[in-house]
Amino acid sequence: MPAPVAVIDLGTNTFHLLIAIVEAGAIREVVHRVDAVKLGEGGINSGRIRDDAFGRGLTMLRNYALQIHENNASPVRAIATSAIRNAANGPEFIKKVAQETGICIEVIDGAQEAAFIYKGIRASGSLGPHRSLIMDIGGGSVEFILCTQSGILWKQSFEIGAARLMDRYHHSDPIAAREIARLEQYLEEQLQPLFAAVKTYPVKHLVGSAGSFETFVEMTGTSGASADNERIKTYHFNLQALAAVMDWLRNSTHRQREERQDIEPVRVDMIVVASLVTAFVMRKSGITRVSMSAYSLKEGVLADVIS
Structure with a gap:
């Protein structure tokens, strides 16, 4: 062995x-x-x-x-x-x-990080011949990769992670409308390279890499086997259920989130801005299908080690 x-x-x-x-x-x-x-x-x-x-x-x-x-x-x-x-x-x-x-x-730099994330998600079987947009929301940065199962078309890392955004924009409980407006204006400015790439490579399918997306899976009430990455490596969202979760998070208080067993303590606060970033990117990119890959950077590094 x-x-x-x-x-x-x-x-x-x-x-x-x-x-x-x-x-x-x-x-x-x-x-x-x-x-x-x-x-x-x-x-x-x-x-x-x-x-x-x-x-x-x-x-x-x-x-x-x-x-x-x-x-x-x-x-x-x-x-x-x-x-x-x-x-x-x-x-x-x-x-x-x-x-x-x-x-x-x-x-590693942001480009290397995005490349490892792509390798991990490709190993999960979440990609196909059609174009997909991978999104990995970290605490410090967010990586976006436009790709197919065959290869990467475009990738970039942005220093707009959930911890950074929460520190800048989420000061009210629940998050205030003015804070959301400021956050979305900031995203509009920072993500121009992404939106330009999406115009070049139109995409309908978003693949979220583990982390916050695993929490979205839990919150849609479809945990269990779907979140078990040894048996099921990919989960496909019902968009209405996902939208309902995001609406709830937008209007929730810290205490309400803290009382839910389907939100891990480490994500109780950052999940709000993570959901807002996800919703914003979906809206701007014309996304109509969303999946979660249980594999991410670490599985990509593992694939690199054994290749």
């Missing part, structure tokens, strides 16, 4: 550890962890990892190192994205992690 491979995705909001055995093209997960580290909390728009977040990240990676050792996983790929690549003390964090855990963190 092949040795397990380990992939760590160090996101702005969550860290992911995937230890898997790949045999005959099939992935068997040994460890799959998602941990709310909140590395960007309080410092996402100031360009610095705060001391408390720095400590949380280091503690979590010590735990990951133990699990990697216990499972004799090799090789190990640890990928850092927006929060670390844009933080003034990101290099300090990387050095400290290497010293204390032996984990060597690889910082």
